Amino acid sequence: MKKLINDPKSVVAESVQGFGLAHADLVAISEDPTYITRKDAPVNGKVGLVSGGGSGHEPLHAGYVGKGMLDAAVPGAVFTSPTPDQILPATLAVNSGAGVVHIVKNYTGDVLNFETAAELAEAEGVSVRTVLVNDDVAVEDSLYTAGRRGVGGTVLVEKIAGAAAERGDSLDGVASIGERVNANVRTMGVALSACTVPHAGQPSFDLADDEIEIGIGIHGEPGRHRIPLENADGITDRLLEPVLADLNIGSGDKVLLFVNGMGGTPQSELYIVYRRAVQVLKDKGATVERSLVGNYITALEMQGCSISVLRLDDELTELWDAPVHTAALRWGA
Amino acid sequence: MKKLINDPKSVVAESVQGFGLAHADLVAISEDPTYITRKDAPVNGKVGLVSGGGSGHEPLHAGYVGKGMLDAAVPGAVFTSPTPDQILPATLAVNSGAGVVHIVKNYTGDVLNFETAAELAEAEGVSVRTVLVNDDVAVEDSLYTAGRRGVGGTVLVEKIAGAAAERGDSLDGVASIGERVNANVRTMGVALSACTVPHAGQPSFDLADDEIEIGIGIHGEPGRHRIPLENADGITDRLLEPVLADLNIGSGDKVLLFVNGMGGTPQSELYIVYRRAVQVLKDKGATVERSLVGNYITALEMQGCSISVLRLDDELTELWDAPVHTAALRWGA
Amino acid sequence: MVLDAAWAVRWLNLCAEAMAEHRVELIELDRAIGDSDHGENMDRGFQAVVAKLGEGAPETPGAAMKLTAMTLMSKVGGAAGPLYGTAFLRAATSLGDSAEIDPGAWASALAAARDGIVARGKAEPGDKTMVDAWTPAVDAARAAADAGSSDALAVLVAAAEAAEAGAVATDPLVARKGRASYLGERSAGHRDPGAVSSALILRAAVGAAA
Amino acid sequence: MVLDAAWAVRWLNLCAEAMAEHRVELIELDRAIGDSDHGENMDRGFQAVVAKLGEGAPETPGAAMKLTAMTLMSKVGGAAGPLYGTAFLRAATSLGDSAEIDPGAWASALAAARDGIVARGKAEPGDKTMVDAWTPAVDAARAAADAGSSDALAVLVAAAEAAEAGAVATDPLVARKGRASYLGERSAGHRDPGAVSSALILRAAVGAAA
Ligand SMILES: Nc1ncnc2c1ncn2[C@@H]1O[C@H](COP(=O)(O)OP(=O)(O)O)[C@@H](O)[C@H]1O
């Protein structure tokens, strides 16, 4: 295992410290328990937005703390959801009295830990609503399973719900915007190589030189199936097809197209995938109104990408365009 | 070789097309010959800024085309400098009459091709000044060698010279600001793994599991020497030491600290390096006034990083802070 | 053999030893069908329990288990943290403040723990989770206690053996809960890491009484 | 054998064949001490030359070489593009519009080409660059021509052989120019890719005359 780290046990703490030093104009850091808040939190009268999850997905979530997006991010150990004793103080720290929305990716660990923290916060008199993100079409959704995972769509939920909070929407309003985004976004991912969790010291799975994993998540879990390496257009078609089918995208639809790198893929390759995805959407009669291309929700140094499509309406577009000023996403501010 | 590409021969063309589609609000694309211009080029009365070089360093240079930075970017084949028949029309396209500055990384190929293009442009009545970037302390600088390479400092030269052009500086003024940045910035890099040039199909060099290359450039060239893997703090010290020595950084100096990922390194690791670099600078009595942490000048999917330090003065700081709106760097606009 | 506070402390210390010893094995199991963190999480959690116990000895087995519940909840994270936290909390509640645990009370505590895991995680037997270790353990402990065994050790042993067999029996299952469920059919042929750590915990209970 | 326009066209086509055939070898040489693109660049450049030649046959050797210069300049990029572009341009100028090249004129054209490379690249013999193939080739061609050989083939052969020996002789050198110079001492023990492609070009000139 080759990494620019000092010790697997100090990866999260040291990287959060570095992040705090580099972005001291935007965020404040709590070291024990670990969480990151907007520097000006709590913002008077504004609904607070908290997200979190295992580390290793950077810039998610700390990179999205700031004006127009999250009020707090709560990083767990690498690929391990954080604990209530981190989530609770983060929630209290960003509550201005207007209540707090938890944006939670649908994994058993995240759900349970945020659930406990929400109960404890309610017990301290803070109203909490939870938006569960579950946009991954690679995973079967059923009552009898853990349900679909939260992946790329999380970034879009955080941005758009963040804009709703910033414009002054109520607690229920912010939560319902977040749910609307989640209901209209779907994602599918591919890995060309695995990632290595620092304390594990070995790649999360073994892929032959001519194989790729289709339907991977963001935790180095193996995907749904393994196929021989294909060219970029073929892979793009394969990822996009179930996404568009599940969303029933067709003629006249306006979408946001998000091509996300898993951490170890050059930007040039993401643009090659993006190019093909635009062609496919155009062929379906849909219009790409907004785009995002880059490493926004990653799995350490994994090579691969995910494609997310969000069906836009005027309000979602307006909220997407609203000013945002965070370490990883910035415009209009 | 595993890449999200269709064909090694179409990598640059398709990725530029995708880039153009994703950033149609910012840039216009010329496909043959290949170059990217600011959408509103030429900007009336403003000195034009053109940079370019081999592809594979994305977001450099296309990602820096836009308000407050470059007017045009000219991408060559992967790791191959572009030709005069690309550079010349790009130069003509962004000349508003105020002349054009070429920002050229110091490699034999870039220097020769830009030199020819500049001569041809002058022959067509366009005044051209060239700013040569050569910030890499890994390489010996002497009249009898090819001289130091242009690496991380290029991003800072492009941003700051871009701001000078945007505020209306003259041709000579913009060039001299660019030269001032170059004179005050030094960089050193490390690779944990090699990259694979698409048409070569094999990693550029072979590194054992417990080895790293110190003093690498951005083209997958092997570095100056190979050492056993060290921890992040040790590597940071090793990179920073010659940078600070060459710049003679000491008590009272104000600097911009730029920790750059080579493409395949997780952000969390870059922040661990950044954290240590801040400590070292603080110990020397220097103040980190501005920072940049992320993948800004890459070598495809190489794992590793470079550290650049720029000695700031009030004017450089002001120009760094000036509004910029490009695909990869954006603030204040 | 009496199952008192001293036994509980010995047990929890042995849990920590077991997690440290099997850390890599649990990471490897989780690597195959999950995200490679289970061994790291359990090791970190039980080291914290040991540290907590070092600050002052709990007076009853129930108090020891409550302290464990709170510590695991705040140090483990992931799915296992809240599930084990709830399990230890429910067991502690079931035991109340009695100074010693008799076989029937132990069987009831195990049942309460298992019910807590099910309440939070919604997994059924056969879903390839830690429930597949706990459910046979609960049944075996209950049967041994009902058979009138007044030998606490025998009840502990019955539970541990059943948990171990339950963990082994997860091998062919297709996961329907937890992270392994994302793999669908590909999850078959691997042992569930949480079932294995559950068996380690119940085996440590035997060691503490032996 | 006369070195006329037809010979020049044959020569340039053979150059393209040689670059295609040695593409991987040149990439490998550049991978060791450079950035893995030399074979790709030369192959792309000479394919473009062949395409250009297909649009209409040049009337003189000089015209063929000028067309080659412009094409390489606009299609190769990197260091090699401008260097070979200048080399062919200077050779074309040296040859003027004569319909046939005699041995002395060929030797002068090679010298002009080499001087062009040196003027642009500032490399000296021994710097481990293509100059180390061109300089012995120039000397050998001049010597053969001065020896009064009226046999053009003998002059071409002398140049090619000297270039090949010159390329081999770059093996132990430490690079002082071009990308290999960044490696310092580590560049020793590898052959310079540009010296090898130069030798291929001069060998193709022999093939076109044989
Ligand atoms: N819904 C559930 N019910 C019961 N146990 C579960 C459930 N989900 C996961 N588990 C258990 O948790 C274990 C994984 O724990 P761990 O790796 O620490 O958490 P994570 O899956 O969040 O990485 C699984 O092996 C399984 O036994």
Ligand SMILES: Nc1ncnc2c1ncn2[C@@H]1O[C@H](COP(=O)(O)OP(=O)(O)O)[C@@H](O)[C@H]1O
């Ligand atoms: N200054 C120079 N003078 C002469 N030849 C040079 C010089 N610099 C580089 N070369 C030649 O160019 C070759 C490399 O060409 P190529 O790989 O196509 O370009 P790049 O180095 O830009 O990738 C070297 O092997 C060397 O022979």
Ligand SMILES: [Mg+2]
């Ligand atoms: Mg986990």
Ligand SMILES: [Mg+2]
């Ligand atoms: Mg090159």
Ligand SMILES: [Mg+2]
């Ligand atoms: Mg796990």
Ligand SMILES: [Mg+2]
């Ligand atoms: Mg090269």
